[in-house]
Amino acid sequence: MAQEYKIKGLSALDLKNGEKREVEVEGIENGKVLLARVGNTTHAMSSNCTHYGAPLKLGVLTPEGRLTCAWHGACFNVGTGDVEDAPALDPLAKFEVYEKSGAVYIKGEEATIKASRRKPNVKCAAQGQEKVVVVGGGSGAMGAVQALREQGFQGHITIISKEPNLPLDRTKLSKALIPDKSKLEWRSQEWYDSASIATVSDEVSGVDFNSKAVSTKSGKSFPYTKLILASGGTPKALPLPGFKDLSNIFLLRTVPDVQAILGAVGEEKGKNVVIIGSSFIGMEVANALSSNNDVTVVGMESAPLERVMGGEVGKIFQKLISKSGVKFHMEASVDSAQPSKEDKSKVGSVSLKDGTSLPADLVILGVGVSPATEYLHNNSAVQLEKDGSLRTNESFQVEGHPGVYAIGDIATYPYHGPGGNGCLTRIEHWNVAQNAGRCVAASIAKPSVAPKPFIPVFWSALGSQLRYCGNTPNGWDDMVLQGQPDEAKFAAFYGKEDTVVAVASMQMDPVMSKSAELMRRGNMPSLNELRKGKSVLDVGLPSEVKI
Secondary structure (H helix, E strand, C coil): CCEEEEEECCCCCCCCCEEEEEEEECCCCCCEEEEECCCCEEEEEEEECCCCCEEEHHHHEEECCCEEEECCCCCCEEEEEEEEEECCCCCCEEEEEEEEEEEEEECCHHHHHHHCCCCCCCCCCCCCCCCEEEEEHHHHHHHHHHHHHHHHCCEEEEEECCCCCCCCHHHHHHHHHHCCCHHCEEECCCHHCCCCCEEEEEEEEECCCCCCCEEEEECCCEEEEEEEECCCCEECCCCCCCCCCECCCEEEEEEEEHHHHHHHHHHCCCCCEEHHHCCCHHHHHHHCCCCCEEEECCCCCCCCCHHHHCCHHHHHHHHHHHHHCCCCCCCCCCEEEECCCCCEEEEEEEHHHHCCCCCCCEECCCEEEEEECCCHHCCCCCCCCCCCCECCCCCEECCCCCCCEEEEHHEEEEECCCCCCCEEECCCCCHHHHHHHHHHHHHHHCCCCCCCCCCCEEEECCCCCCEECCCCCCCCECCCEEEHHCCEEEEEEEEEECCCEEEECCCCCCHHHHHHHHHCCCCCCCCHHHHHHCCCCHHHCCCCCCC
């Protein structure tokens, strides 16, 4: 039952518009709430982001009341506490706040104040003829099904996933190598049951778009009125000698993959680990395995992540990871995998084309993913793009198929962020998939609602936390670096003809989140202005969204 609690050290609600302040709650150990004033009204809400617990006092507050977390871009509505953008799933709790007798009070339940969140209202007894089938069990699927129930959809929902788990936080697989699915799954089976969301563990083998049915390898058929294709990506293997035949060569996408990798590493560790690929997955795994193992990263670029981030920034990441003992062979090409002398069935080394031989007790491949659309390869009803993805419109509806949507790694959609100009692009980011799922849910539950624009955001663990927003479908031709890059404290602004199209930062919060909001509103400083020393943190946020 809600009770009245006094706010420590506050005699009046004296916040100015646009101001936010974290305050302590008397009578509750470690009890805190966030006060934020928008449009002459002061709101009281949970003090921490419901994603990974970041203090929201560090976030970015917009004139219309969007509060963006500084860490990973989760957005909340301060008026309702509701989630507006991924990756948060739980909304913020809201509390009545008022002045009384020269003090400030809130009204709420102790458990809710301490939890710093509230659970979304998704309980439902499915009814009617509407049937939404979701193919895939990743970020996009989770965003879609929860948002469907939150927005009042009462039809039937079925998730079909070939993974042996409920939808989970896949980002922690490469960043932390967590092998226990129970520590990664966002929601319990009871949650899905209460929301009347059926979860099916099976592999989709085909889609009949004429009869509107999804078939699976077990021989079952699932009719639909709306179809959400969210099947994610398939990690690429290397078509080189030894890589197909030898064991202890791993891809990384699922919990069983992590379990297999950790099994090969063993409890005693001390293994020679070769990671092929210096992209995000490769670098994150190198960082995660660097303790008590001999880790080597092989990359084709001159610096890790050079294609996305440029050589100057890529060398910052290389320096950070090297501090953990990781070694690098850059501008290198792999020739073959060679068997172990002790066990010819297992890998023993990796040969590079320059003649270098790298000892390897295990090898992990991080050389990219392909859209997981194998179940559509021979389907004449759809036209796949050259990379195997599906082309969609801004609402993620598949071309020529009303009521069929594609999201996440398999979707090529028009990008309208800075420098995009509607260019077709495919983005393999966690937040993009979940936001696309939320967008599709809105289209299904409320067809008259226009899709809500969002700026792509992602993050990575590279010895320090990297934040990134924007996208470069047409490339970038210049970069401005602010901060102290030698200390891995920087903000990198990537530009195309003086327009900032992407921002990367480390230890400079909330530069990324502020930049993402400025991009949405068409008020991002130019590359030239930033070069002259302008700070995005000093730029005001217009109310109007322009993308």
